[in-house]
Amino acid sequence: xxxxxxxxxxxxxxxxxxxxxxxxxxxxxxxxxxxxxxxxxxxxxxxxxxxxxxxxxxxxxxxxxxxxxxxxxxxxxxxxxxxxxxxxxxxxxxxxxxxxxxxxxxxxxxxxxxxxxxxxxxxxxxxxxxxxxxxxxxxxxxxxxxxxxxxxxxxxxxxxxxxxxxxxxxxxxxxxxxxxxxxxxxxxxxxxxxxxxxxxxxxxxxxxxxxxxxxxxxxxxxxxxxxxxxxxxxxxxxxxxxxxxxxxxxxxxxxxxxxxxxxxxxxxxxxxxxxxxxxxxxxxxxxxxxxxxxxxxxxx
Amino acid sequence: xxxxxxxxxxxxxxxxxxxxxxxxxxxxxxxxxxxxxxxxxxxxxxxxxxxxxxxxxxxxxxxxxxxxxxxxxxxxxxxxxxxxxxxxxxxxxxxxxxxxxxxxxxxxxxxxxxxxxxxxxxxxxxxxxxxxxxxxxxxxxxxxxxxxxxxxxxxxxxxxxxxxxxxxxxxxxxxxxxxxxxxxxxxxxxxxxxxxxxxxxxxxxxxxxxxxxxxxxxxxxxxxxxxxxxxxxxxxxxxxxxxxxxxxxxxxxxxxxxxxxxxxxxxxxxxxxxxxxxxxxxxxxxxxxxxxxxxxxxxxxxxxxxxxxxxxxxxxxxxxxxxxxxxxxxxxxx
Numbered sequence: 001x002x003x004x005x006x007x008x009x010x011x012x013x014x015x016x017x018x019x020x021x022x023x024x025x026x027x028x029x030x031x032x033x034x035x036x037x038x039x040x041x042x043x044x045x046x047x048x049x050x051x052x053x054x055x056x057x058x059x060x061x062x063x064x065x066x067x068x069x070x071x072x073x074x075x076x077x078x079x080x081x082x083x084x085x086x087x088x089x090x091x092x093x094x095x096x097x098x099x100x101x102x103x104x105x106x107x108x109x110x111x112x113x114x115x116x117x118x119x120x121x122x123x124x125x126x127x128x129x130x131x132x133x134x135x136x137x138x139x140x141x142x143x144x145x146x147x148x149x150x151x152x153x154x155x156x157x158x159x160x161x162x163x164x165x166x167x168x169x170x171x172x173x174x175x176x177x178x179x180x181x182x183x184x185x186x187x188x189x190x191x192x193x194x195x196x197x198x199x200x201x202x203x204x205x206x207x208x209x210x211x212x213x214x215x216x217x218x219x220x221x222x223x224x225x226x227x228x229x230x231x232x233x234x235x236x237x238x239x240x241x242x243x244x245x246x247x248x249x250x251x252x253x254x255x256x257x258x259x260x261x262x263x264x265x266x267x268x269x270x271x272x273x274x275x276x277x278x279x280x281x282x283x284x285x286x287x288x289x290x291x292x293x294x295x296x297x298x299x300x
Numbered sequence: 301x302x303x304x305x306x307x308x309x310x311x312x313x314x315x316x317x318x319x320x321x322x323x324x325x326x327x328x329x330x331x332x333x334x335x336x337x338x339x340x341x342x343x344x345x346x347x348x349x350x351x352x353x354x355x356x357x358x359x360x361x362x363x364x365x366x367x368x369x370x371x372x373x374x375x376x377x378x379x380x381x382x383x384x385x386x387x388x389x390x391x392x393x394x395x396x397x398x399x400x401x402x403x404x405x406x407x408x409x410x411x412x413x414x415x416x417x418x419x420x421x422x423x424x425x426x427x428x429x430x431x432x433x434x435x436x437x438x439x440x441x442x443x444x445x446x447x448x449x450x451x452x453x454x455x456x457x458x459x460x461x462x463x464x465x466x467x468x469x470x471x472x473x474x475x476x477x478x479x480x481x482x483x484x485x486x487x488x489x490x491x492x493x494x495x496x497x498x499x500x501x502x503x504x505x506x507x508x509x510x511x512x513x514x515x516x517x518x519x520x521x522x523x524x525x526x527x528x529x530x531x532x533x534x535x536x537x538x539x540x541x542x543x544x545x546x547x548x549x550x551x552x553x554x555x556x557x558x559x560x561x562x563x564x565x566x567x568x569x570x571x572x573x574x575x576x577x578x579x580x581x582x583x584x585x586x587x588x589x590x591x592x593x594x595x596x597x598x599x600x601x602x603x604x605x606x607x608x609x610x611x612x613x614x615x616x617x618x619x620x621x622x623x624x625x626x627x628x629x630x631x632x633x634x
Contacts (some may be wrong), residue, residue, distance in 0.1 A: 047411050049359075049418075097596050104409045105358045108552060108595045111545045116588035123582065141628045200528045232541065247412075276426045280419070284404055287416075291408070 008228030017148025020263045025154050025223070027261020028161035032216035034238040034245070034253040035168060036209035042248030043185040043205045046095060047103075049110035051238065052231025053117040058083045058217025059226050060125055063132050066221070072135035080211045087210020095206065096199070114232070121228040130226040139223070141231035157219050164215060168208070169250055181205055186249070189254045214262050240279055244286045246296020255294060303481065311474040317467040322459050329463060335530045337566055338469040343543075344550035344562035345476055349516040351548070353480055353580030354554030355492030356406065356509060359544055360421030361520055363401075366539025367394045368521025370428065373441040373534040382450045389619045390525055391518050397424075398517030399510070406509040421541060428536045439534035445528055465526045472519050477559065488512055513532060549591060555604035564603055 009015040033055055040048050048054075058079045065075030090113065098105045138153040172178040184191045184198050192198040224230070241260055245252025260279055267275040286293060321331060343365050350356040371393040375386035405416045428435045436442055447456045454460050479485050487508055490498045499505050528534050537543065546569065554565025576586045598605055 041411075045411075047415055049415070094592065094596065101599075102355075103414055104351060104548070104552075105595055107357060107359060107414060107547060108591055111548065112588040112591035112595070114588075115542075115545075115584040115591075119582050119585035119588070123585075233422070236419050241420055243416070245410070264578075273430055274432075276423055280423050282421075287404060287408070 003270050006266060008265070009269050012147070014147035014149075017146050017150065019269065020262070021148070021150050021154050021158070021263040022081070023265030024158050024258070025261070025265050027257040027259075028158050029220055029234070029240050030218050030238055031165060031254050031257035032161055032212045032219070032262055033234060034241040034257055035165060035250050036212040037238055038210075038242045038245070038248055038250060038253045039168075039172075040206055040209040041242070043181055043279065044095075044099065046099065046106050047110075048095070048206075048209070049107060049115040049235070050090070050117070050215055050290055051209070052233075052235030053114050054083050054087060054213035054231070055217045055220070055234060056121065056226075056231035057117060058214030059221045059224070059230065060121060060130075060217075061214065062218035062221045063125075063130055063226060066135065072137050072222070076215065079218040079221075080215040082219070083214025084207045084211030084235040087213075088207040090210070091203050091206035096202065115194055118228045125226070125228075127228060132221045132226070134222050153222060157223075160219060161216075163210065165250070165254060168212070177201075177204075194235065237279070240283050242293075243283050244293060246293025249293065252293055252295030304478075306479050307481070308474065309469050309479070314473070314528045315466060315470040318470070319463060323463055328458075331458075333570065335462065335465055335526070337563075337570060338465055339527035339530065339564045340547070340550070340570070341566040342469060342472055342526065343520050344547045344554070344566050345473065345560075346516040346519035347547045348551050348556055348562045349476060349479065349488075349512060349519070351486065352561075353492065353550055354509060354512050355410075355490040356513065357410060357414045357548075358417040358513075359541070359548070360401075360417030360419070361516075361547055362541070362543035363417075363424040363539050364394050364398060364445075364517035364520040365524040365527075365543065366424065366428065366534070366536070367397050367517075368524030369528040369534040369538050370435060370441065371521075373445050373528045374434075376445045376447070377441065379446065384450060387525060391484055391521050394521030394524075395514050395518050397513045400494070402510045402513035402517075406513055418447040418541060418544070421539060421544060425536060425539045425541075428539060435536075438536055441528075441533050444532045445534075447529070450514065456632040461529060465529065466524060468522060472522050473560075473563075476519060480559065481536075484508070484511075547585070552591070552594060552600075553602065555600070555602070555607060557604050558607050561603050561607075 008072075009019060026222065033051060036054075037048060037051050040046065040051075061082050062075045062079035065078040066072060069075055093104070094109050098109055129139055134153060137149070140152045143150045143152060143155065170178075172181060180191065180196055181204075184196075185202050188198050188202075191201075197227055237260060241253055241256040244259065245254070245256030259282065263282065264275055264276065267278055271278065318334070344363065346364075347358065347361045350358050350361070362399060368390050372386050372390035375381045375389050378381070381389060398561065401417070401420045405413050406419070429437055431437070432539060447454075447461075453464065454549060480488070487503055491503070491505055492499075494504055499509075524534075524538060527538065550565035550569050551562045552565065554563065555561035555566045558564075572587070572590070573583060576583045580586065594600075594602065600608075
């Protein structure tokens with residue numbers, strides 16, 4: 001517990017800028033993952049407990065593509081697409097079989113996928129943590145802003161995540177695809193009765209959610225070390241984000257991700273041992289006072 | 301009433317069977333297997349009170365397993381408590397924790413419940429990892445758990461420890477049996493099958509669920525205590541999410557509709573584990589594939605399936621007898 005350090009930090013703009021950016025990159029990674037979780041939940045009404053594994057696979061895929069092509073942008077795009085395709089396969093082959101079943105069966109399928117993917121990662125890439133290193137595209141002098149230092153890649157990460165989020169929101173709100181998805185979220189059988197092949201839309205939504213996790217993995221690869229099981233801790237945080245923001249709400253996921261990201265970055269100065277505790281406290285307060293989350297609709 | 305005496309008799313018989321194992325000089329490996337089985341069996345059996353009987357799919361049950369283990373281990377290492385006192389203390393701590401977590405979680409719907417229990421488990425796990433000075437962090441509680449004599453019982457002795465664990469195990473199973481056959485247990489099933497109807501009948505659904513959550517957590521805590529006594533230490537992976545996942549898997553393997561099913565599942569999973577470990581280091585891969593085959597292929601646990609078949613056959617036989625009787629009656633009448 002070192003609240004003095006936190007006060008001292010808040011007193012200087014350089015520290016505030018540094019912590020804000022590191023909070024924002026944590027938050028934006030969380031946002032990409034949580035928006036996938038919340039999108040899949042909102043439309044398909046299942047919780048993808050294996051979403052963290054998709055993030056992990058995205059990071060490892062980006063690492064491999066980067067080794068092959070040497071271009072970070074190509075590898076990030078490739079990772080997102082690959083994980084998206086994998087997500088569609090996962091949905092068609094496994095998850096779609098347990099939509100009607102109880103939560104226990106869905107949980108077990110995801111548990112199995114987490115176990116299998118962790119072990120496959122160990123077989124393919126080895127159990128030793130990998131690191132990608134900063135791609136040459138971003139080996140630029142850091143940006144100085146109000147006394148603080150911002151690595152260019154951080155800025156890219158934040159902007160890229162925001163752009164992806166905005167694109168997702170536009171697709172959901174403005175396009176025909178988006179309105180069918182929203183209709184399917186409210187009443188799937190009715191959409192199906194109108195002659196729309198709703199299963200394809202379910203698979204597409206799962207694929208988009210997975211691609212978001214893959215993109216998050218690719219964005220995280222240069223700044224995080226890649227380990228089997230890296231997906232699990234971020235999965236828990238993305239659950240917390242979806243609970244705070246409200247299940248099914250992308251805007252809620254955005255706001256809650258920033259709250260959690262900033263709590264993490266500033267908390268690590270002021271109360272490093274209690275960061276997790278504070279996150280849970282925020283979540284518990286939301287659950288007690290607004291169980292549907294900050295931006296969530298009341299539950300059906 | 302008679303079924304209660306029958307259950308107690310069966311419990312006594314089970315205890316006698318367990319106690320016969322050392323008498324016949326079973327090799328230590330088998331005794332160790334049984335002791336592990338008892339600890340994890342209590343975890344799975346208590347979790348099934350939530351999943352199978354109440355419909356509360358908890359994905360964080362191992363946190364209570366770890367809570368019992370750590371509370372007991374820390375109390376014993378402090379040197380201020382006798383074993384029975386530490387036992388009671390550890391269960392009290394587990395119950396308190398379950399009360400707090402449960403108070404937040406049991407009101408939520410299924411999906412929220414599953415991942416909030418998971419989230420709380422990870423909080424507890426991170427506290428264990430982070431609070432190195434108190435819990436030993438990722439090294440676990442090192443230096444062994446002291447086992448002073450009490451009432452003439454010396455748990456440092458392997459055989460006496462085995463007897464103690466067997467008794468505690470059978471008592472816990474008997475308690476669980478009492479719970480599920482009591483009116484409270486039928487209330488749990490009603491909540492599982494139709495929560496609204498239960499509420500209309502004047503049942504305080506939240507309180508009943510909370511009570512069930514706390515009872516189940518306490519039994520899991522006893523499982524943790526037994527494991528701590530047995531391995532003479534407590535390790536963070538007792539409370540890791542994979543332990544919860546394993547417990548759910550045990551229930552799937554053994555079947556949630558048969559009272560002792562999860563116990564059978566524990567044995568099957570431990571055997572499966574031991575067999576795969578001897579062939580490959582990729583146990584997780586094998587277990588994952590087994591789960592997928594079971595869930596997607598059979599759609600339920602193999603033992604549940606057998607029980608269902610047996611029940612169907614019995615009903616068909618009963619129907620055949622009734623048909624025959626009807627035919628006879630018709631003949632007699634004509």
